[in-house]
Amino acid sequence: MKLIGIADTTFARYDMGKAAIDELERTGTGFRIIRVTVPGMKDLPVACKKLIEEQHCDICMALGMPGPMPKDKMCADEASNGLIRAQLMTNTHIIEVFVHEDEAKSDSELAWLADRRAREHAVNVYDLLFRPERLTQRAGTGLRQGFEDKGPVYKQ
């Protein structure tokens, strides 16, 4: 039985943790989920590190929503750096699922984007744990999570 950690925030304007859990449960079995919710994205690195070191999670998702202001963007960079450090310190994947509020043109598009990105990364997490060959089959195909895939390019 594998353990998947889900860390999300109250700052986010959409319940991405719920979407990720729903998608994981639709995708397969053989895992248990441990969810923690923190105030904001800068609290995600230690939340994930604790999920890995204290709760023995095999992989984590860190779901957050940076706001549109310059100080939010700076926080997003700091949170992202923290998540990378936590991965290196624990030798464990933490899949960062950030949806910047200003990626969307309206609240309804933001909800759609947050739901879809959380779900698509949930499948990535499942694949990393249980069927990594599925990722390799898709290498270099320009996949994106949320908005449309970019697709591959070919040399002449």
Ligand SMILES: Cc1nc2c(=O)[nH]c(=O)nc-2n(C[C@H](O)[C@H](O)[C@H](O)CO)c1C
């Ligand atoms: C400025 C700011 N912006 C965001 C944001 O855009 N998204 C987010 O999730 N959290 C933000 N926070 C809160 C911090 O991440 C953190 O929760 C607090 O500094 C408490 O540690 C802060 C302080």
